[in-house]
Amino acid sequence: MRQTAIPFHFLRGGTSRGPYFNRADLPEDRETLARVLVAALGSGHKLNIDGIGGGAAVTTKVAMLSRSENNDADIDYFFAQVSVEDGLVDFKPTCGNILSGVGPAALEMGLIVPQGDTTRIRIRSVNTGALVEAVVATPDGAVEYEGSAQIDGVPGAAAPVFLNFMDVVGSATGKLLPTGNLRDVIDRIEVTCMDVAMPVVIARAADFGLTGHETAAELDENRDFYARMEPIRQEAGRRMGMGDVTKSVTPKFALLAPPRNGGTVTARYFMPWNCHPTMAVTGAQCLASAVLTPGTVAEGLFTPPEGQPALVLIEHPGGAIDVTVDYEAGADGFRLRSAGLLRTARLLARGEVFVPGSVWAGR
Known part of the structure; x- marks a missing residue:
């Protein structure tokens, strides 16, 4: 059976990196989606030798993007944490570092149109419901990746991505203090x-x-x-x-x-x-x-x-x-x-990642 090709952009977001997909290019049901992500990242080997993962939890993360139907957001960001060795996928959490690349990736995919020298993108985390505004440099109608912003954990400098997080209290449990106690x-x-x-x-x-x-x-x-x-x-x-x-x-x-x-x-x-x-x-x-x-x-x-x-x-x-x-x-x-933070992101590669046809035959 032939392999299935899936378009992707590969970005460093903050101090993490991974593939950024258009959600429409992936399976709809979670069970098949998990199998596809395990195959694409190469989970099951400490080096992810049969996939594009990097052999560490910060390099086996996945972002899946789509235009939002929520009036308060422009882009829906669906995150998955793929384990390095266990062949597991966790859809419960979100990742703020990978979020740093969501704005640039959405622009690169054509899901968002640049608005001028800077583009403000309202992002909704599908996993938690949190809303975040990302401010991305877009001079001349294209994402700018070079700049003078530096973050610890990443060598060199890059263009800043400003993130402003709103409505993040109780993102997973509905409460600031889920046990009801300070301690x-x-x-x-x-x-x-x-x-x-x-x-x-x-x-x-x-x-x-x-x-x-x-x-x-x-x-x-x-x-x-x-x-x-x-x-x-x-x-x-x-x-x-x-x-x-x-x-x-x-x-x-x-x-x-x-x-x-x-x-x-x-x-x-x-x-x-x-x-x-x-x-x-x-x-x-x-x-x-x-x-x-x-x-x-x-x-x-x-x-x-x-x-x-x-x-x-x-x-x-x-x-x-x-x-x-x-x-x-x-x-x-x-x-x-x-809560506001400054991060950076960089597009590293784009193209198609392949998974065995026996895992998913495509849409």
Whole structure:
């Protein structure tokens, strides 16, 4: 049987990369779609040798785009996290780094028409319902990729992509604090379970006997930590109303520690079975919200940022990421208006990716 060709654009979005598809070019049903994505990325081998994945969780991500039928959005962004080795696809989470490439990809695909020197694109996350405005440089009616913006975790400089996140509180669970508590104790570890852009279980590194300044590689070699962390994450997922999360990449897990390089706080973010080499955009919003919410496990680890909106600088293994948070915090709790970040993206390739005809014969 002949192979099936599927058009795609291949972009780096923030500190992640992967194929960006037009949703109309893929199977409609999730079961077949999952098989297609596993075949395309080469999931099932640590090097993704039989696909276009990169052998790491940050390089086995997929974006699927379509024109939105929602009056508040221009583009629908459907995300999938493909596992490196297990042949699994998780459609529950979203990814803010891959989101950085959605605006440029939508323009490249002709789903959006450039509006001038900059194009504002309203994006709806299909996975979570969150709304994000992306501002993309489009001089002379084409996406500009070269520029002077730099983000830690990516070499060199590129044109900026500005992201403004709105309505991200309770993105997966419907609540800022899905357990109803600022702090929970699970297996003698105090955690804050918070849902802002991404549901995250947050703990202090010191409670695991860690400094919080270990490299990603050092943490990934520490299998005793993962053996202790994973049952806590699974129980937290249950308490957050997310059911059995054994095979789900959500909720994520994060460790916090005092900063060392002038930031607000230090964080290590887990995806969840390995440490992120830098920091997820969605995770950064959740951690920034935890920093600004009195009574969470973050309290006491930092000097509170001043000003409104507040700039929260999160140190991570590859440097730092800053989140500008417009919020209210009072006796009735924390209320997020919006969170803004600067990212970059670059188109790396485009063409057709092939999957076996036995996996999918095409539309």
